[in-house]
Amino acid sequence: DTAVSQTPKYLVTQMGNDKSIKCEQNLGHDTMYWYKQDSKKFLKIMFSYNNKELIINETVPNRFSPKSPDKAHLNLHINSLELGDSAVYFCASSQGGSGSGYEQYFGPGTRLTVT
């Protein structure tokens, strides 16, 4: 069974379109995240939800809007896509407890290409 899954795996779209990426985790974790990995492989946190509540909202354009319908799902909606949004987007989840260090489990990634 896949622990953290994302759909779609690949997404090719034109500038100006609106698209969504879905993420689901079956680990029972209470926190979910979205990261963006750029062309140089650098990973940066975008958002984090804990028990459906937004706890991290880094400096990303407001064209990006996360939505968490329940603890197991965190979707990412992107409006008016731009060329610079092309990247790989990773979803992750973790469970609280200092003993775990909040280790995160990552999905396989969604490669978004904006043309």
Place this chain on the structure above:
Amino acid sequence: AQSVTQLDSHVSVSEGTPVLLRCNYSSSYSPSLFWYVQHPNKGLQLLLKYTSAATLVKGINGFEAEFKKSETSFHLTKPSAHMSDAAEYFCVVSVVTGRRALTFGSGTRLQVQP
């Protein structure tokens, strides 16, 4: 604030020789530290973690790392490289606060020559 510096962007070794990937961190609080590996076109997999228990941490696939507070380092090592170890490796720091975010290093690409 917390940050991670991976000292080498690219490391090349021969199969069967030791691997050393270097990482230094900066944190205002007691950190948790991780190494993640990313194979080409794949997601990230946790190799090992340090969470204030033993300073020498053993992970999967024969990797280990040693937490050295005095040097603020968390270098990743493996005695003998395999071809399958070729990948991108990320050193990561987490601070136990409400944010729970991970801060990633810039990555080290490990190349293994036959």
